[in-house]
Amino acid sequence: MKIIRWAVTVIIPLLIVSGVVAFAFNFLPLYEYGFHRYDVTQTTGLSDSELTKAARGLVSYFNSDEEFINITVQKNGSPFRLFNEREILHLKDVKSLVTLDYNIFIVTMLCGAAVTGFIVFRKRPRLLTAPAFWGGAITLAGLILVTAVAASNFDAFFTRFHQLSFANDFWLLDPSKDYLIMLFPAGFWQDASIFIAGLIGLIAAGLTLFTWRNLKING
Template sequence: MCYRRSYGMEPCGGSAVRAETTAMWRLVGAAVGHWARRAAAVLFGVSVPLALIGTNVRLLFGWEALYTFPITRYRVEEVSGIPRPELLRAARELRAYLLGPERPLVITVTDDQGRVGPLFTERETVHMADVRRLVQRLLRVQEAAVLMCVGYAMVRLIVERRRGLTAVLRLVWWAGLGTNLAALALAGAALTRFDRLFTQFHVLSFRNDFWLLDPRTDHLVQMYPLPFWQLAAALFLGLTVVESALLAAAARWVLARLETPAPSLAPVS
C-alpha cells in the first residue's frame, strides 16, 4: 500500500531506497577508510628513513668538531695565509650561521700580514646562504617525519593494541631494512666515484653554479676540501647503516617475541 507525502507518510519504496543509500555510503566509507589506512602506512614507512637520515644530518651539522677538524687536519693556515685561531673561530661562526636564525653571513678575519677583511667572497657567501636553506629544509623534514612516526605509532597502539603494535613493528622492520640496503649501495658507489656523486649532489641540490669554487683563492674550499667531504660522507653513511640495522634488528626481535606463543602450563596431577 502506497501513501503520498501530503499525508506525512513514507512514499512507496522509500525505506528500501534509504537502506540502499545507507549501504552505499557505508561501502564508500569503508573503501575510503581502507585506502586512508594504507596511505598512512606508506607515509609512516617513508617517514622512518627520513627521520633517521634527518636526525643524522642534525647531529653532524650540530657537532662543532666536524667544523674545526679539517682546519687542523689539512693545515689550512698554510694554504690560506690565515692563522689557525682565526680559522677555528670562523668555523664556529659558520656553524652558528647554518643552525641559527636567518642573517647575513659576515665573518671577518685577520691574515698573517695583519690585514683585516671578510673571510668569504660574495660568491662563497651566496653559496653558503643556499647551503643554509638546504640544511634548514632538511631539519624541518626531520621534525615532520619524527612527528609522523610518533603519531602513527600512537594511534595504531591506542586503537588496535597488540595488533597495532605488530603492524607498526613490521613497517619499522621493512623501513629499516630498506634504508640499510640503500645506504650500503650508496656507500659502495661513493667508494668508487665519490667526486662524481659529490658533483651530482650539488647539481641536484642547488639552482645555480656558485658552488663551483677555486681552491687556490676561495677560503671555503680551502677550509673544507674534497677529502674532508669524503670523510664526512663516510661518517654519515656509516651512522645510517648501523642505526638502520639496529632499528630493523630490534623490530624483528620484538616481533619474534610477540609472535611466539606462550608455553602452556601442564596440569598438576
C-alpha cells in the same frame, strides 16, 4: 591501520637521514677534525682558534634567520672578511638545503610521534614492529646503493650532487683563493660523507636488528 603502517615505513628512512645530516651540520668536532686532518691552518694562514670561530660562525648562520653570512676573523693580526661574494651566495644556497633538511626532520619526527602515539593509544604497539623493520631495512638498502655509487668515483658523485642540488654555478670555486674550499677541501667532504653514512648505517642496522628479533619472538 594499513595506511598508518605504510606511513611508518616511509617516515623512518626520511627521519633517520634528515636527523643525521642535521646533526652533522651542527657537530663542531667534525669541522675541527677536517681542519686538523687537512692542515687548514697552513693552507689559510688562520690560527686554530680563528678556524674554530669560523666553524661556529657557519653553524650559527645555518641556524639563524640571516640571509647572507658575514664572518670576520683575525689574520696576521688584522680583521679579515672570510668569504667573498661568490662564496656568500653559494652558502645561501647551502643554507636553503640545510633548512629543507631541518623541515623534513621536524615533519617526520612529528608525524612519527603522532602515529606512534595513536598506535600506543589503541594498545597495539606491536603493529609498529614490522613497519619499523622495513623502514630500517629500506634505509640500509638505500645507503648501500648510494655508498656503492659514491665509492666508485666520489669526485663524479660529488659533482653530480652539486649539479642536481643547485641551479647555478656558484659552487665552482677556486681552491687557490676561495676560503670556503680551503676550509673544506675535497677530502673533508669524503670523510664527512663516510661519517654521515656510518651513523645512518649504525642507526638503521640497530633498528632493523632490534625489530627483526621482536618479529621472531612474536612469531
